[in-house]
Amino acid sequence: xxxxxxxxxxxxxxxxxxxxxxxxxxxxxxxxxxxxxxxxxxxxxxxxxxxxxxxxxxxxxxxxxxxxxxxxxxxxxxxxxxxxxxxxxxxxxxxxxxxxxxxxxxxxxxxxxxxxxxxxxxxxxxxxxxxxxxxxxxxxxxxxxxxxxxxxxxxxxxxxxxxxxxxxxxxxxxxxxxxxxxxxxxxxxxxxxxxxxxxxxxx
Amino acid sequence: xxxxxxxxxxxxxxxxxxxxxxxxxxxxxxxxxxxxxxxxxxxxxxxxxxxxxxxxxxxxxxxxxxxxxxxxxxxxxxx
Numbered sequence: 001x002x003x004x005x006x007x008x009x010x011x012x013x014x015x016x017x018x019x020x021x022x023x024x025x026x027x028x029x030x031x032x033x034x035x036x037x038x039x040x041x042x043x044x045x046x047x048x049x050x051x052x053x054x055x056x057x058x059x060x061x062x063x064x065x066x067x068x069x070x071x072x073x074x075x076x077x078x079x080x081x082x083x084x085x086x087x088x089x090x091x092x093x094x095x096x097x098x099x100x101x102x103x104x105x106x107x108x109x110x111x112x113x114x115x116x117x118x119x120x121x122x123x124x125x126x127x128x129x130x131x132x133x134x135x136x137x138x139x140x141x142x143x144x145x146x147x148x149x150x151x152x153x154x155x156x157x158x159x160x161x162x163x164x165x166x167x168x169x170x171x172x173x174x175x176x177x178x179x180x181x182x183x184x185x186x187x188x189x190x191x192x193x194x195x196x197x198x199x200x201x202x203x
Numbered sequence: 204x205x206x207x208x209x210x211x212x213x214x215x216x217x218x219x220x221x222x223x224x225x226x227x228x229x230x231x232x233x234x235x236x237x238x239x240x241x242x243x244x245x246x247x248x249x250x251x252x253x254x255x256x257x258x259x260x261x262x263x264x265x266x267x268x269x270x271x272x273x274x275x276x277x278x279x280x281x282x
Contacts, residue, residue, distance in 0.1 A: 067213065071206055071207075072207075072210055095271070096268065096271060099267040099270050100264075100267055102263070107263050107264070107266075110259065110260040110263035111263075111264060114257070114260040114261065114264060117218070118217050118218070121218065
């Protein structure tokens with residue numbers, strides 16, 4: 001299937017400059033763009049914006065989520081970031097956030113599943129990663145930091161250490177985090193469904 | 204708890220092929236509210252999903268919404 005371009009990234013010294021560059025590149029000079037600020041350019045890194053190229057998709061997702069929560073009497077804030085093959089959609093309701101996340105993100109997993117099939121019924125190639133109040137991103141950062149801290153300790157002590165049980169998605173995050181850690185390897189111990197992952201020193 | 208009823212109805216209507224045949228009945232109780240979701244013939248699989256995956260998701264969401272109101276919600280799906 002043909003890869004659809006859903007976003008365009010532009011950099012500049014400031015956000016304004018990045019917007020101007022994007023407008024020129026996209027033949028949208030003088031016209032408003034819808035974009036997310038990925039980096040505001042106030043630190044050492046340049047400013048970067050990500051421009052939505054498919055507004056129809058964005059509006060479809062927004063209207064579906066709005067309608068869904070309207071039934072509960074909630075007007076959610078929806079923050080979207082287009083990614084390689086899917087939209088990251090962060091929903092903030094305040095009132096319902098904690099129950100929608102649930103214990104260990106259990107309810108969030110169900111919300112993600114449900115909103116994803118509702119959207120896909122309207123547009124089959126549209127994929128979402130649903131988040132509530134940034135829970136997934138926080139979890140992800142926490143997991144990366146923890147993995148790197150364990151890897152460091154394994155390298156220092158030369159002793160292997162096991163990780164807490166991981167979901168498939170978490171395993172992917174851990175593997176990704178360890179890619180640049182040359183001194184250690186990730187090993188699976190045991191069999192399904194009782195696999196434990198161990199970070200061990202290389203050789 | 205009319206809100207949860209509306210949400211169930213909305214979700215079901217989005218999932219099925221015959222939205223006009225979707226109805227939800229709310230049976231209130233002291234602590235537990237039962238929702239009877241009725242769908243048209245042939246649409247049962249759409250709201251239940253593969254191995255009950257979709258029904259499980261709907262149940263989790265309405266349980267969460269009900270919890271916020273200090274209630275328990277039970278969903279029954281009928282054809």
